[in-house]
Amino acid sequence: MPKDTRTELLDLAERAVRSRGFDAFSYADLASAIGIRKASIHYHFPTKADLSDALMTRYRARFSTLLADINAEHPTGAARIRALTTLYRTALHDGSTLCLCVSFTSSVESLTPAVRTQIKMFREMMASWIETSVVLGAKDGTVVLNTPAANEARAVLALLEGAHLAARADGDLSRFDDAVVGLLERLKE
Amino acid sequence: MPKDTRTELLDLAERAVRSRGFDAFSYADLASAIGIRKASIHYHFPTKADLSDALMTRYRARFSTLLADINAEHPTGAARIRALTTLYRTALHDGSTLCLCVSFTSSVESLTPAVRTQIKMFREMMASWIETSVVLGAKDGTVVLNTPAANEARAVLALLEGAHLAARADGDLSRFDDAVVGLLERLKE
DNA sequence: GTTTATCTACCTACTGGTAGGTAGTTCTAA
DNA sequence: TTAGAACTACCTACCAGTAGGTAGATAAAC
Numbered sequence: 001m002p003k004d005t006r007t008e009l010l011d012l013a014e015r016a017v018r019s020r021g022f023d024a025f026s027y028a029d030l031a032s033a034i035g036i037r038k039a040s041i042h043y044h045f046p047t048k049a050d051l052s053d054a055l056m057t058r059y060r061a062r063f064s065t066l067l068a069d070i071n072a073e074h075p076t077g078a079a080r081i082r083a084l085t086t087l088y089r090t091a092l093h094d095g096s097t098l099c100l101c102v103s104f105t106s107s108v109e110s111l112t113p114a115v116r117t118q119i120k121m122f123r124e125m126m127a128s129w130i131e132t133s134v135v136l137g138a139k140d141g142t143v144v145l146n147t148p149a150a151n152e153a154r155a156v157l158a159l160l161e162g163a164h165l166a167a168r169a170d171g172d173l174s175r176f177d178d179a180v181v182g183l184l185e186r187l188k189e
Numbered sequence: 190m191p192k193d194t195r196t197e198l199l200d201l202a203e204r205a206v207r208s209r210g211f212d213a214f215s216y217a218d219l220a221s222a223i224g225i226r227k228a229s230i231h232y233h234f235p236t237k238a239d240l241s242d243a244l245m246t247r248y249r250a251r252f253s254t255l256l257a258d259i260n261a262e263h264p265t266g267a268a269r270i271r272a273l274t275t276l277y278r279t280a281l282h283d284g285s286t287l288c289l290c291v292s293f294t295s296s297v298e299s300l301t302p303a304v305r306t307q308i309k310m311f312r313e314m315m316a317s318w319i320e321t322s323v324v325l326g327a328k329d330g331t332v333v334l335n336t337p338a339a340n341e342a343r344a345v346l347a348l349l350e351g352a353h354l355a356a357r358a359d360g361d362l363s364r365f366d367d368a369v370v371g372l373l374e375r376l377k378e
Numbered sequence: 379g380t381t382t383a384t385c386t387a388c389c390t391a392c393t394g395g396t397a398g399g400t401a402g403t404t405c406t407a408a
Numbered sequence: 409t410t411a412g413a414a415c416t417a418c419c420t421a422c423c424a425g426t427a428g429g430t431a432g433a434t435a436a437a438c
Contacts, residue, residue, distance in 0.1 A: 005417075020298045023212035026393065040418050042395065098295065105358045106287065106295035109209045119358050151370040154355065158368040161354050162347030169294045169308050179347040181340040194383080215427065229384050231429065 006044050008034055014055055018097035022052065022107035049112045052104070056118035059100045060125065067129050077137020078187035081156065084130070085180055088160045095171040102161050127153045142189040159183055195233045197223055203244055207286035211241065211296040238301045241293070245307035248289045249314065256318050266326020267376035270345065273319070274369055277349045284360040291350050316342045331378045348372055 003011070012033050016025035027048070031038040045051035070083045091099055101122045108116060131153035137143025145152060163179035192200070201222050205214035216237070220227040234240035259272045280288055290311045297305060320342035326332025334341060352368035 021210065021212055021296050023210055024296060024299050027395085028392075036417090037419060038394090039396080039420080043417060046395085048394065101358075102354060103295055105354050106292055107210050107213060108358065110213050116358075123355065123358060147371045147374050151367055154352075154364070154368040155348060155371045158351030158355055159344060159348050160351065162349065162351030163343075165291060165294050165350050165354075166312065166343065166347055168297065169290075169305075169312060175343070178340055179343040182336045182344045185336050216429085217426070225383090226385060227428090228386080228430080232383060235429085237428070 005034070005036070009041060009044055009051075010054060010058060013051055014059070014100060015097065017052075017055065018100055018103050021103055023110050049115070052111060052115050053118065055100065056104070056115055056122065060118065060122050063122070064125065067125075076140050076142045076189055077133050077135070078142030078189045080133040081130070081137065081143065082184060082187055084133075084156075085160065085184065088164065089173065089176055089180075092164060092167050092173060092176060095167045095173050095175075098164055098168050099161065102164055123157065126157050130156050137187070142187060144186055144188070156183065194223070194225070198230060198233055198240075199243060199247060202240055203248070203289060204286065206241075206244065207289055207292050210292055212299055238304070241300060241304050242307065244289065245293070245304055245311065249307065249311050252311070253314065256314075265329050265331045265378060266322050266324070267331030267378050269322040270319070270326065270332065271373065271376055273322075273345075274349065274373065277353065278362065278365055278369075281353060281356050281362060281365060284356045284362050284364075287353055287357050288350060291353055312346065315346050319345050326376070331376060333375055333377070345372065 009030060012030050013025070016029060027038050027041050030041055045054060066087060067084075070080050070087070074080045074083050088099065091097070101119055104111060104115065104119050108119070111119075127150075131149045134143050134145060134152050134156070135149045138145045138149070147155075159179065163176045166179055167173055167176040169175070198219060201219050202214070205218060216227050216230050219230055234243065255276060256273075259269050259276070263269045263272050277288065280286070290308055293300060293304065293308050297308070300308075316339075320338045323332050323334060323341045323345070324338045327334045327338070336344075348368065352365045355368055356362055356365040358364070
């Protein structure tokens with residue numbers, strides 16, 4: 001079964017934002033990539049703001065599911081943080097794409113308040129999931145907490161996003177690996 | 190003594206890239222901000238590529254000086270890392286501007302090979318300075334190393350850049366502070 | 379009298395977005 | 409059961425505005 005046009009547009013646009021940035025792709029790019037006319041894209045997403053909003057909505061939903069999957073599969077705090085690290089590593093696609101949230105954050109001035117709010121919500125979701133995971137890890141003895149769990153969570157998120165940038169800059173996944181060695185080292189079990 | 194036009198253009202462009210992104214500012218913006226015509230900017234920087242190259246060259250030189258200043262002022266490893274953290278915090282300008290290197294990294298596809306090389310060089314410079322500092326800290330007993338110094342350096346850099354993004358997303362400096370609590374906690378003395 | 383720094387006037391290509399039209403499908407009611 | 413209304417998903421043709429960039433004139437400074 002073939003993907004519908006709307007989904008195909010979202011896929012294409014997501015890749016464009018993550019590899020080139022929000023201000024560096026156009027409806028014309030999408031049109032020629034998908035094989036329909038530029039005007040037809042406005043049928044699915046009247047404005048670029050609508051498109052970016054839909055992009056973030058889908059991205060948040062996807063990550064929400066992925067986090068739930070990790071919870072279902074990994075019982076300990078350490079295993080969950082390790083799985084999250086793998087998730088971020090995979091999202092890099094050999095160093096050619098950033099996390100959508102990272103990319104949007106750099107272009108935050110070009111975005112509507114609605115999308116900015118979604119960016120915040122995404123980070124809140126990630127931070128609170130990480131916090132819950134490290135608290136679990138502290139209880140089950142697989143994670144050593146040196147600072148309050150809320151701060152640990154913000155630090156882990158910052159480290160993963162920063163490691164993303166480093167890998168993207170060099171187009172080299174090993175930059176990501178180098179930066180997260182210390183994080184993985186702290187996970188016992 | 191008034192700033193010369195070239196310097197004024199560099200200042201304006203740097204702020205534009207750091208707050209809006211490389212693909213979201215134009216020569217027309219600079220022209221109206223500085224009060225000369227768009228065509229006159231091409232006299233100083235024939236192409237946008239030339240401008241971004243000059244931007245990175247100046248930025249690297251500035252940071253090189255700043256790192257040397259930190260070395261001169263702070264004798265211990267911990268004090269140096271702490272000073273670097275303060276430097277990054279200051280660079281945020283209340284959460285409205287990213288590090289130039291972070292911003293350029295997100296737009297890496299729009300940049301020339303020369304500028305991409307400069308981005309790499311900037312990160313190399315930062316990473317090797319941090320590595321030297323944590324090695325010093327390990328010797329003078331002010332920094333505890335859990336992983337090889339090279340990895341610690343990449344992790345610190347990623348954390349600082351990630352913390353930048355978090356603060357930028359919310360326009361709130363305290364996001365930066367929250368993320369670096371753990372790093373500062375590890376610095377003794 | 380050449381160099382420096384600016385100007386006016388212009389170029390082509392592209393931006394996001396709109397107006398209006400059209401096949402083909404699906405829903406609705408006599 | 410079928411005529412017609414409505415909807416879906418696209419189209420062509422166009423808009424005003426902006427992008428980066430260029431040619432050539434000018435006026436002051438060295």
